[in-house]
Amino acid sequence: MVQILELHLKNYRQYEGETTIDLRTTPEKNVNIIEGQNGAGKSNILNAITLCFYDEEIHQEATGEELETLSYVSESVVEGLSTGDSARGYVEVHLGEDNPDYIFKREFETFKVPNGHNDQTYDIELSRRVGNQYEIVTDPQTTLNQLLPAEVRDYFIFDGEALTEFFEGGYKDRVRNGIIDVSHIGVLNSGIDHVEKVRDEIQRKAKNVEGEAAEIQERIETLENELSNLEGKKATLETEKTEVENEIARLEKKLRGASDQGVQDLIQQRDDLREDIDDFDSRIETTKQDILNELRQAGPAVYAMDALDYTVDQLKTLESKGKLPPKIQDWFIDELIEQGECICGADITEGGETHEHLKELKSTMSNVSTDNVEGKTEIPHIIQDGNQGAETIREYRRRLHELKEKLESKDQDLSEVKNKLKGTDIPDDVDVGELTSQLDDLEEDKEDLIQEIGRQDAKIEDKNKDIRSAESQLDEELRKEDRHSDIVTQKDFATRAVDDMKNIKEKILSQIRTETEENLNKYFNDLIWKDDKYTISLDEDYSVEVQGPDSPDNRIGSLSAGEKQVLALSFMAALSDISGFTAPIVIDTPLGRISGNPKKLIAQNLPDYLEDTQMTFLMTDEEYTDEVQGLMKHRVANEYQLHYADGTTEVTSYE
Template identity: 25%
Template sequence: MIFTELVLENFGPYAGKHTINLRPEIEENTRPIILFGGMNGGGKTTLMDAMRLALYGSRAQCSTRGNLSYSDFLSQAVNSQTPPYEKARIELAFEHFQDDELLEIRIVRYWEKKPKDGKDHLGILIGKSDQELVEPALANTWDEYIETLLPLGISNLFLFDGEQVKELAEQDIPPQAVIEAIQSLLGLGLAEKLSIDLDILVSRKRKEIATGLQLKDLEKIEEKLKYYQQESEAANRELGNLKNQLERAEKKRKEASNKFRVQGGKIAAQKNQLDLEKKALEKAAEESRKDLCQLAAGILPLELINPLLQQAKNQGEQEIKIQQAKIAKKLLQERDQKLLSYLSELALQSEKLKKIQSFLEQENQILNQTTEADHTSFLNLNEEELKQLTNILDHQLPLETNQAKKQVELLEKIETEMESKEKELALAASPEEYDKLDKALQEADQELRKCQAAYEACQRRFDEAKKGSDKTKKELEKYSEEAIDYQNNEHLIKAAARAKQTLQLFKEKLTLKKLNKLEGEVSQCFRYLLHKTDLVNRVAIDTQNFSLSLYDPNGELIPKHRLSAGEKQLLAIAFLWGLARVSGRNLPVAIDTPLGRLDSSHRSNLVERYFPTASHQVILLSTDTEIGKTEIEQLKELDAIALQYLLKYDSTKRQTTIEPNRYFW
């Protein structure tokens, strides 16, 4: 399939008629990319909505519809400047092969500002050999026909936007739309439908063979089963909505908590405790200063003149040594006289006596030199005073100096902690701002609790309905076994039960087989898009909820949070790409806001590797910051761009015009 033309008339911001050529061909050269450039709010998403609306009508999943009825949505989609006598109109033409013949089909939808019967008018034209023929029969069965070409269930794999990629990248479990696309793609819906059909067949057979009271009882049981099934389905749908509300409430609570913390709310809440801690530190600092003052009142200041005291100690020791030498000199002189007199009495030879006398004179001369040295005495310390000075220098002063150092270090540590507390208090929010932040946090908490309570209540409702449904099914089985005696119908009922088991087994094996192929495609696409080729070796897909798990070349699980935001987006795109490839359908791909939060390397990989190969026709709707000058040059070097369009929005007129053969540069 190839989209060949899109016509918009009075649709959204497009006033008047606009015809857009979508053929990916220039002078017989096929180039896949049709590029639309436009600023936010300029009409890019409207083009995507127009394609969806043309294809699927009231079933289309358009971005601006929300909870609006189809009639209200159509009224809202009409351009505000449209005259009352004109209509809104969308045409989408595409080519595809049917029975080995190339057909062009043109879908035409138009409606008034206030649609009659709340619907649009649908016309289908088929072109053969440059002729277009109106096909009213095809228009009447269009929903069934388009399902054979591009089923609604898998359309999100081919027509998707950046928000869808962002949502898929951030969630551990794919959103419901993607899950439905996977189930449709894997053919699981067929097994489910067959199982339901078997239930209907068995129900009919029970009614056929039941008589009188049996039929009445059977109808009651089936009525009860129908009630539980409806209740279960309603609760399941509500659970989906409540889950989205719960996720939004959790996100809002997280944002409020972060804001409360970042803007000083948490510190403001702890202000009293911080003030007490600060006062305790101030008291400790004051005590430390008192201890330092007490030390300063003692001998500690003498540390300032420690060198002078050392000199005084040395001087005192020298003076006392000289005093001792003088006393010793006098005593020795007296002893020498006595010794010489005694030696004279012994009548020693005069020569020996002279030698002894000469020796004593030399010793006395040395002693005289010590006592008569050029040393000035001015301290006149006694031994007790010198001992006190030595004790101060060697013991008391080092001890008090060490204590003073410890007190100074303690005081510095306390002052650092005080400074830290003061900085924390400076960051505290003002009382008014704190009240505002606290109120926002409490409201977010209240909303979260409310959503959690509603979700849990709905979950209980679903569980009860499921339990009631299972119990009623057992009653039906028991009823059929006990009350129905006809052998043929019994055989059919039992065979149906076995067939359902077989269908369940078939569904499980089919899921495994298809998922293995899908895992291979997604892994290949992801590695192809990554610039870190050794980061991921395999992508595994859970068979129950279709969540993704990543494994490195060593087979180790890679936590998803280790991926950057850009890598998560590439994983989401690889997932959608792999699904599209597994579908086996040769369909166009349209992407709104394609590059999101990707960094330059990932963006380059996507531009070079994905856009030119995503499909034979790739429609890109981008802002100037997504596909910029660099990306345009890359695509031109690859010869991948067939057509370019610039969407220019006039805010004064609230209208968008389309300029062909132009982009932002």
């Protein structure tokens, strides 16, 4: 179990002087607790680790001030400097199992300038243990990338309270990015990019040819430029959509802060109606697909019903005239005549009446089309299937009409609730009416952007088809002359290589998505405080559905802040579990949005949610209550308290 054995701070933020925090744990007691009031420096423990590893502090608020306005070096030290002087400090992280195998260190310096200060950080340093000695590593970043690369750090070191907003607007991109981050497909992506560039270079050799091939190559380059422009427009639209979704999430959070109970009831009605509308939209789309599927099966028979009925009538007429015998094979008649005895026991003597009748029947059959014989048997079944299909389609259409009527009713109810919210005026409280109007405008902007992105997707697909068609024409032209065969062969090989690598990539992402879904279900149901079991689905478009035991509806939009935090925490645990890295986990404020009995149950389960992993929880005194302490104590290796006074924090063992 790789763990943070020690954390050394010198003059970092409020940790004036030298501070050492021993974080060694055991498999049986794998949890550290660092408890402190808000502003005591709890979050800066998290920041110290990310500053050392990644030259970045991820928690950007401190005691109501922006952290970036404060100096890296302790304020009390900087205040004692003269203008032009500087002071240094550092953060040092010892990593290993029993003894430090890696000692990472990053120094920083603060310069006193008129009216303020300037900060500077230095390159990360690494000492690696070799035998009983430590040697300086010349390329520490490579080693860090092997232990805990930047792209997966957010699934090991994170702010628990901020997780509440993880599944707000635009969360699908965050989920997708998480899947990609832990899938280790970076090398594969690089390989795809490289081979695509090689293929393009091979194709550009066609510039050296003449005639039709050269013209086609020029057309391909024009199409590729047009495609690049379309993809750029789509990327801009998606960025705008993300910004709108983030603004919607911000305004929603502000709106939910209204203290009036009537407003809260209206917001809940609005959320419930939105869920109902999403459900009806989904059912309508499913019913439309059912109709299309049934049309594919029964459509030919339904559209040809008049012709089929006419054919049946004609076959009946043939049969009444004796021109359409029953479906009997002529070889069967030959066998009866040869045996001289019917299956009923009657004698078939040559020249006899029965013998002559069978010969006449065989002669008649030879003049009847085989298709007519088959049609007499099969067409009634086709008509029956067509009639059943038509009735099924009629039933689907009735269902579709009912769903649309219910959807329209829900839309009207939603409009009424929104109008009530817009008309709400509560002095000295949140401006509910203005926020609701702004949210309506943003939702319209979001819908417009979604439609425009869809139109860009269609244009991009059409452009890709044009390029593929032009490339096929180019290949045909090049194959006409043997001297160009090498270009075609090399390009074909590169194209197959790209396609194979893309297929491998999709299979990897699909597998990781499936594993994430399985782990997400496990961790959420382990951590959630309710007895009922939930089913969580992670779909191909990276949307997440949370279904309760009593309803198939997706409840992700109506989860409480605490439930969303648990869902995001479970997602982080799922990703860290399958990432392949055995890094320690550090969580700031893991129980920040959770209170009452749920807090007790999560505290009881939290230490066990990732086995064989060192976990350090940075908690406020409101989180780490006596009850929570009692529930977690059996897994706790170290407990520390942060004491803040006169701008300086002291770390002591828990009393």
